[in-house]
Every structure is written in structure tokens, then in C-alpha cells.
Amino acid sequence: MSGLAIYRGLTRLLGPLIPAYLQRRMKRGKEDPVRMGERLGTAGLKRPAGHLVWLHAASVGESLSILTLIDRILAARPDLTLLVTSGTVTSAKLLGKRLPERALHQFVPVDTPGAVAGFLDHWRPDAAVLVESELWPNLITLTRARRIPMALINARMSASSERGWRWWASAARSITGSFGLVLAQDETAAARLRRLGATGAKAVGNLKVDAAPPPAPDGLMGDLTRFLAGRAAWVAASTHPGEERILADTHQLLKKAIPGLLTVIVPRHPERGPEIARMLRDMDLDVAQRSTGDRVTGRTDIYLADTLGELGGFFRVLTIVFMGGSLVRVGGHNPIEPALLGAAILTGPHVHNFEGIYRAFSDGKASETVTDAPSLAAAIGRLMSDGVLAGARVTAAAETAGSLTGALETTLTDLLPFLDTATGGTSNART
Template structure:
């Protein structure tokens, strides 16, 4: 059962935040235009960020699900399918804040689900968003604690759930400077479903009620897709050479990976390294870095061919990681040699990967602990240890095979969050939404929204 949330009384800190963001709102279009020039906004949909969407509200009950970016969006796709199956009378709106996540969702959302950009966190934009969409329930993913978004939604008595919730130790320390605000925000949720017991405990310390640990939805997310055409094309480009992939890399990591490539080439002169940046728009930047390091790179986004002289295949494209995971055994997961917090190791594990990671995996701490305990992953610290680890896996097929088996078994043992999340959400939605219609009534048309 979910707990009744308390409509938050604005603390002094939250009042100051609301007043400041109201005053700064006229400057938001300038900020969005700067982001647009860097490829971080969609020119045709800037009004959505200002709380003025062009798309009409669908008739009937509407559930709003907000996921910050790519990883969160992919993790909730199975949940979206299950929610729509459980409630055939609803529509589901998914909001995100990045262009990359919008593009990924464009072709992967099912019927009765659609994407919008989340409004910036000013009172004007959030109020416009809520006035237009009038959601019947709101589900926020992971750690999206935007003060105006939460307090203005709760003030309308719209049931709120925080799902797949996580809270790092550093975030807890930061919120302790704003204890009253943290309690008001986390106390606005009727239901909080945490990724693990550690996150649940931290959220309770901040004031969350109705909190339980149900597991991580990213564990239950399906592996990224890859068409037969893509697999044939990549196999033709990559076959015949010792090859490994560095996936979802971030600024600061490509230099380390390039250094590791230089070191590996002493023993493996025909080595090919594949780098897949987390954000494809960084392709030109990464290509310049590689050129400065005297490495020959082929950019996939530019249609460059892999030749015998190619050192690095730079896959600066969107939605093709599933192909590389299926074809290449040795996978380094990025966001972990710099303090990003790591990325989901489950996806490559289910596709036959021998995993490597850096030390900074606080976004997936419990999962990586399970992997390390079962020898399903190796942690590297720098270019030298990365090169040594890749070299060992390339030269020792037995070691690589054992790592692949351990990773697949570990990933399989961690599932179950999707069922538990759905089980907890259905009562909340049944209470928030109009009664379910009979099959005949559903066939006759959608419920008209009051």
C-alpha cells in the first residue's frame, strides 16, 4: 500500500527557490538557445521546454512518467508496456530532458504512449505544462527532485511516485544542508520504490515515506536491439582483427582508452579499438583528440570505412550499441574512469560480454558489487591496467569464457524489479484513475477526461 503524501508547505528554502526561478524565467529562452547551438535542444520543440506544448492532450486518463535521459528512458520501456497492458484505458506521456533520449524513444514507444520534453523548472513553465496535460498520476524515475516540478504537481493533489529511486551518499550530504526542503520534497511522494536497501534507507533519512526496496529496473530492461542488416554490416567492418569496444564513454575517458590502445599495439599491431561515445554529438571532438594522439580514426557517422590502417572505429551514432555488444566479447563500460557513476552492465552481460569497468560506479554500486563477488567483471584504474586487462582477455580464451559465463549468470540472478514495481504501482494508479472499464466499454471508446 502507498502512503498518503502531504501537500508540501513551502519551506523558506523552497520559497526562495521558487521566487528566484520566477525572476530568472525571462532569461530561460536565452539559455535554451545557447543549448540549441550546442545540439542539446530540439529547435522545433523548444516551446515544450517552456510549458507551451503544441500537441493536444489525449482523451481519457493520462499517466505522466518522467525519465531524465537515455539510461532512465530505456529502463522504463518494459514498465510502460506492462502499465498499458494493465490499464487499457490510459494514455502514457513520457518526458525527458535530452535530445538523445527523445530520438531513442521516438521509434520505441508503443501505441498509446508518446514523448514530450520536460519543462524547465520555473513556476511559469511547470504551471503551463500541468495546465495543458492535467495528468492523473505522475511517476518520476531515479533521482529527479526538481522542486517546482514536484511541489506544483503535489499542490494539485496529483498522486506522485518515485520509481527506481536512487540516492548517492554525496547527494544525501548535499541535501542535509537543506533538510527541511528535502523532507518537503521527498514527503510529497505517495510511493517511493528504491533500487536497493541502501537507497531506501537514505531516502527515508531525507523524509520519504511509503519507501520500499524492489530492485533496479535497469536489470530487467531488455538488451539494446540490433537488426540483421546492422549485424551483417558491422561484422564485415570488424572481422579479421582483434577488436574490443569501449562503450558509453565520457570526456576524459577517450584519452585513457587511446593510451591503452597505444600500449596494446606493441603486442597486437593489427588491433582495432571501437569507441562508442555516450553522446554521439561529441564525435568531432573525440576524432580531433584521436588525431592529436597520432591515431587513425574512422567515424561511423561520416560513413568512413575501416581499413587495415584504422586504429579506432569511432561509432558516433545513436542506437547501435546492441550490434557491437553482440559481435565483440571484450567490453569496457564507460562513465567509470571519470566520476560519472558508470553505466548499466546488465545489457552487455546478457549478450555475451567479458566486462571491464573503472572504479567510479556509484550509480550501479550494488550491481557491480554482485559482479565483482562472482568474478563477472574486472575493475581497472588507468590506461596501463586497462591495456593489461584487455590483453589478458585477448590472449586467454578460457579466462574470457569464464568471465562471459559469470556475467550472464550474475545478470540473470538480479532480475525481478519489474514485477515488484508493477505490483506496487497498480494499486496507486487504480486509486488515482477512474475505475477500470469492462472489455466492452473499453472497445466502445476512451473515458472522457473531466
């Protein structure tokens, strides 16, 4: 029996347990109780008439990376509706605010045969476009079985993921070979995908580099202008469990030499705000929590920005940015946005999700890698005390980020003809 058949059989057997699993996730804030049916394959919206293309982006980063692409596809093909799926509550909220007309959001179904079949039965997409590394076996094989053309764009494949797939070589060939178009972030990822079976994979660049800068809410900008006046400050962006304690230790080390220092922490998942606030206060730190409207005073140590969609404001105002998910083995987050908005970039060592980008930043002396609280405190201290160093780092970051652009146009060059073939339409190439 093949690996895919075993996987399909196991997920079918485990199907009855999935609702209980989702309920547990819901209690931790990781599922939307109102839209739980979507995760089980029951649509929350009516399918519109006409051609429909399905785009799947796993979480916030992937969702942000395709917003401009969505606008361009809709402009080129006014006859299309786009169905955009994602798997996290945070990404659903973001897409609900920022998707244009003719683009609908649904949660992606869990990867069981029944849930995927229910999703496909209702939506009947003319084509499917998956973003980055969402290689769910049932999702892909059942879509292929219905002869729905599939593309994988902005694809990435880390060395560890490739090693894992090699243990399941026949399944990897079947899954990666299901895509009629594979566009990778860089040649390293393209080569790994080709070795796994995506023989036509090619490198076109990373869409996250070409994503529009995040918005800067007016209310936030006014708040920052008021309470940052005269204070040294830095921001830790998109942090994950295990990192906030390191950041708190960093603050404790820094404030001995920098009176009035303010550390801003923006957790990747805002629903973690209360637990982070408790942990910080247990460390005898004065914490102002944005989601609860706490006022920032001269005594505030940590500003906990546990809100959604405001990171762009912090990137515009604070010029020292630590990118989270990198002191723990999450894989890092995209440094392009703060780099283009004038920040000096710091990161931990675990950046495998963006290895090509961080390699370019390292080569261009556009970022600095730290490993713990003492090294992070030392790096921040140097940037705050040495204006020449800080200016050079900011310039290098902006230049490096700018040199990596172009993925949006190259992706559209291949993707629009693919969609035209799948839907029998013709794109307006000038849009």
C-alpha cells in the same frame, strides 16, 4: 523563509534568462531547436481525451529502463494514455523510435514555476511517475499542490546526494514526502530515502536489470561481420568527455603487442562525434567515423560509432566491453545488457549511479575495475590472451546479471494499484 520558498523565488527571478540559456545549449547540440517551446512549458502536442499518466525519465538510461514497463502498463490499462518526458535530445530521439501507441513524448519543462505551471495546465495528468532521482523542487511541489498523486520508481540515492540533501533537510522532507509510493533499486537507496523523509520507501530491485536487450540493427551486424573478420577488437561503451583520450592511450599501448587491433568507441552522446574524431586524429590514430560512412580498413585504429541505437549490435559481437562514465566522475553506466549478451565487463572506479549492481558484479568476480590507460590495457590484454579467464568472466557476468532480475514484476505489483487509485480504473492483473 524556507529553502523551497527561496528556491522558488530565485527560479522565478531567473525565468527571463532561461531562453538565452537554452539557446546556448542548442548551439552545442543539447536542445532541439524545433521543440524548444516544450522546455518552456508550451506543449507540442494536443492532450488526448481520457485518463493520462505522466512518466518522467531524465535521459537515455532511464528511458530504456521503462520501455518494457510502459508496454505492461498499457496492456494492463487499455483506457490510459502515457505521457513520457525526458530532458535530452538523445533520449527524445530514442523514445520517438521506440514508444508504442498510446504513449507520447514531450521534453520535460525547465524547473521554473512558469514553465512547470504551463506544462501542468496543458497536460492535466491524473498521476505522475518519476524515475530514479529526478527530484526537481518546482516540478514536485507544484504537481503536489494540484493534488496529483506522485510515485518515485527505480529510485536511487547515492551517499553524496544524501549528504547534499541533508544541508536542505526541511526541503528534502517536503520533496520526498510528496510521493505516495517510493520504490527503490536496493535497500541502501531505500534507507537513504527514508532518512530524508520518504518514510514508506522500499526496495524492489532495479528496472534496468529487467530491460529488454537493445536491438541489433541488420546493417550494423553485416558491417561488423565484414570488418572484424580475423581482428582482435574491444568496445568502450557510453563514453564521456575525458575518457576518449584515455581510451586512445589504451589502444596505443595494446597495439604494440596485438597487431591489427581495432578499438570501438561508442560515445554516450553521438553529437560529440566530430570533436572526438578530431582529437583522435590529432593523436595520429586512423579513425573511421560511422556517422559519416567512413570505411574500416586494415589500417583503422579506432571505429568511432557516433550513432544512436546501435550499441546492442556491438554488445552481441564484441566480448570485451568497457563501460564508460566510470573513468570520470559521471557515475558509470549499466553493465547488465552486455553481461546478458555474453561480454566480459571492465569499468572504472566511479560507478556510484549503479553501486548495488557493481557491488554484486565485484562480489561475483564478474567484472574488473581499472583506473587508467595502463591498467585498462593490461586487463584487456589478459582477456585477449587467456581464453579460460575470458570465458569465466563472461559466465560470471551472465550469472550475476541473471540473479538480479525481478524488479519489473515487483514494481508492477505496487505501481498498477497506485495508478488504479489515481485514475479510478482497474488493471488487468494477468497482463
